[in-house]
Amino acid sequence: MAANNRRMSGKKGAQVGSGGKRRRALEGKGPTPPAEMRKGHVKQRAANAKARRATGKQAPRGRGGKSTSELVVGRNPVYEALREGVPATMLYVQQFIDNDERVREALQLAGERGDIHLMEAPRAELDRMTNGLNHQGLVLQVPPYEYAHPEDLAAAAYDNGEDPLIVALDGVTDPRNLGAVVRSVSAFGGHGVVVPERRAAGMTAGAWKTSAGTAARTPVARATNLTRALEAYQKAGIAVVGLAADGESEIGDLQALEGPVVIVVGSEGKGLSRLVGETCDFRVRIPMPGGAESLNAGVAAGVVLYEASRRRR
Numbered sequence: 001m002a003a004n005n006r007r008m009s010g011k012k013g014a015q016v017g018s019g020g021k022r023r024r025a026l027e028g029k030g031p032t033p034p035a036e037m038r039k040g041h042v043k044q045r046a047a048n049a050k051a052r053r054a055t056g057k058q059a060p061r062g063r064g065g066k067s068t069s070e071l072v073v074g075r076n077p078v079y080e081a082l083r084e085g086v087p088a089t090m091l092y093v094q095q096f097i098d099n100d101e102r103v104r105e106a107l108q109l110a111g112e113r114g115d116i117h118l119m120e121a122p123r124a125e126l127d128r129m130t131n132g133l134n135h136q137g138l139v140l141q142v143p144p145y146e147y148a149h150p151e152d153l154a155a156a157a158y159d160n161g162e163d164p165l166i167v168a169l170d171g172v173t174d175p176r177n178l179g180a181v182v183r184s185v186s187a188f189g190g191h192g193v194v195v196p197e198r199r200a201a202g203m204t205a206g207a208w209k210t211s212a213g214t215a216a217r218t219p220v221a222r223a224t225n226l227t228r229a230l231e232a233y234q235k236a237g238i239a240v241v242g243l244a245a246d247g248e249s250e251i252g253d254l255q256a257l258e259g260p261v262v263i264v265v266g267s268e269g270k271g272l273s274r275l276v277g278e279t280c281d282f283r284v285r286i287p288m289p290g291g292a293e294s295l296n297a298g299v300a301a302g303v304v305l306y307e308a309s310r311r312r313r
Contacts, residue, residue, distance in 0.1 A: 064146075064149045064222040064223075065222055067145045067202050069141060070205055071139055071141060072086070072139070073130050073134070073136075073140075074135060074138065075100075078106050078140045079102055079106045081208075082110060084208065084212065085208075085213045086140075086142060088113075088142055090117045090118075091106070091140050092138070092140075093120050093121070093138060094120075094122070094126055095120050095121065145203035147203075147222035148192065149221055150194050150221045151232065153192035153221055154191070154236060154238060156191060156192075157260075164191050164238055164261070165191055165260075165308055166190065166262045167181055167185055167190060167262070167265060167305070168193070168223075169193065169194070169265055170196070170265065170272050172195070172200060172201055176206055176210045177201065177210075177297040178207045178297075179212075179298075180210050180211075180296075180298025181297055181301045183214045183298075184301050184302040185305065186211075188305040188308070192218060192221055193218070193220045194223055194262075195221070195223070196223055203215065227276055230264070230276065231279060233262050234281065237260060238261060238262055239262070239282065240262045240264060240282075241254065241264065241280060241283075241284060242282070242284070243265050243271075243304065244271055245271065245285055246283075247285035248283055249284050250284060250287050251303070251304055251307050254282060254284050256281070257307060257308040257311055258308075263308070265300050268295070271294075286304070
């Protein structure tokens, strides 16, 4: 019995009383602070951005990471990229190149830009740079694209006193579709595009060209995990609307387009992935009396963005 008492007397914790400390620990912490004062909330980030702008300080850029640099190869591709305003840092020109009309036009455009360095290089060096591609004596270097963070898009919208209008792409791998979506977002007053970090199109020279220059003013954010990015938007009070051929309602019946919203567009054919589809607050369809089975991402996004823009006027 004595041994048992010794074991029991060795218990951890208070033996007599807590002096009311436990009771005080259970007391509430008062009313919930407004969204602008809650750490990490979208509206708090918007308020911070507004304060930075008032003091002349700029928000950090590139929080979504950078892509790798890219080479545009060949006389026509280089000329088209320069004509469409694709960002570039260096134009490599082969030594003793045949100075035809396309070469002269490319050199003229590069000179007019003023921020592109011209570098003459032997053919062997250009062959090495392009891994033996048919460069035709012209190689344009496109710098890495600085992606925004998904949270920045909503914060920027709130900073301007607007409800966020964002497009997220799920499984879209064609850069031209991404460029078309960026162009539509810009045309209808949207606040940016979100793409997954993996297995998705990025801001390549092709995407820049298709955007017709709008990529310079419409941010593209990159999400490490698209589902988690959508859930973060939901926690911030933003509705997530997925486009699906078997959606429960039509876009014309969806009131959520009138407020803060993220429109999720899947790939043509496969549509939304399972996890992304389950995350959406609403799944809607675009009525197509003509009988087409699906629309590509650029067209589908444009249709819904127009409907959202029309309701917000």
